[in-house]
Amino acid sequence: MPIITLTTDFGYKDHFVGAIKGTIYKELGDPKIVDISHSIAPFNIQECAYILKNSYKNFPDGSIHIVGVDSELSPENQHIAVFADNHYFIMANNGVIGLITSEIVPEKVVEIQLPNPVDGAFPVLDVFVKTACHIARGGKLEVLGRDFKDLKDLRDVKPRISDDGNTLSGSVIYIDNYGNVVSNIEQREFLQYGKGRPFEVLARNKKIRQIHRKYGDIVDYKLEKSQRKSPGEIVALFNTSGYLEIAIYKSDLNTVGGASTLLGLDYRDTIVINFE
Structure with missing residues (x-):
């Protein structure tokens, strides 16, 4: 069954x-x-x-x-x-x-x-x-019934490219249980327009210059503990669905807050990537 x-x-x-x-x-x-x-x-x-x-x-x-x-x-x-x-x-x-x-x-x-x-x-x-x-x-x-052709067609706003291919602008489409903010910018678009260039992710007043593979990659275990980044740091990554996500490492939305509350990001707010 x-x-x-x-x-x-x-x-x-x-x-x-x-x-x-x-x-x-x-x-x-x-x-x-x-x-x-x-x-x-x-x-x-x-x-x-x-x-x-x-x-x-x-x-x-x-x-x-x-x-x-x-x-x-x-x-x-x-x-x-x-x-x-x-x-x-x-x-x-x-x-x-x-x-x-x-x-x-x-x-x-x-x-x-x-x-x-x-x-x-x-x-x-x-x-x-x-x-x-x-x-x-x-x-x-x-x-069950007759064939139906009139499907309602709702389309999310797509990311847009501007400034002669140097700026990729998207928006928040989802906020998860941890307060992590998911944008509609996909990894394939990032790779297509970025072409390996240095970049800067702008989320409200925060600037992020590195995208990690997973959340824990923000911690450099080669450094002494006192010098490492720790819980509460901002991390950007492409999530398992291939979308750019802004998170707070080991955040708790119900106590210290998550990326959505600490950065003041909500549904449809703008996320921008500037390429050099």
Whole structure:
């Protein structure tokens, strides 16, 4: 039986996640359910897309991904089931799938039209779970509804190059649990425009002149402890998703703060790289 993943903005205080899982177990008996995240900021489409885009590829082909963010049905927010990159996505037509599949053309998209639909306030349970269980049993998308062509196309602002190729400007697209700030500047763009030149990363009033491979590389263990950089230092790196990330080494967002709070960076704030 395929894995079913859950990505929502429901949190854990309320009954929603438990109700979803309980219904799937009742329908399928012994399914494999994986929580990707239930801590998406409410209705934050871009954050949802970033998390799901960078996690679904690690699941086996045929996995089914239920997305419970901004899922209430409306004439402009249809319920859809998508087959793309050998994975199934069940969600509302709110732009998440467009951001996930920005470089992949979905093979099949249908508008979900279940018999005797429940038009309630919990569509993830009433519609998405039933759809996922149908697919998990081997059911076809064609049975769920008609082909759908009108996918909502939301595009994140792309980094821009200026100053005759000497400046690459991007923006913050995600802030993680540690307060680390992720920009939309990708490593391939950095290499393409930088061409090995010296550079300077500008994040608010901070200047960073080195990009590390991993967080701990900021510490030079050849130096005496008193001379080494230590927790609390700013570090830049390309994260596992290939995006430029600004972090505070061994930070704690809930105590001393992270890059987002200590540098005053928020969603869509500007990150600039100047090449010499």
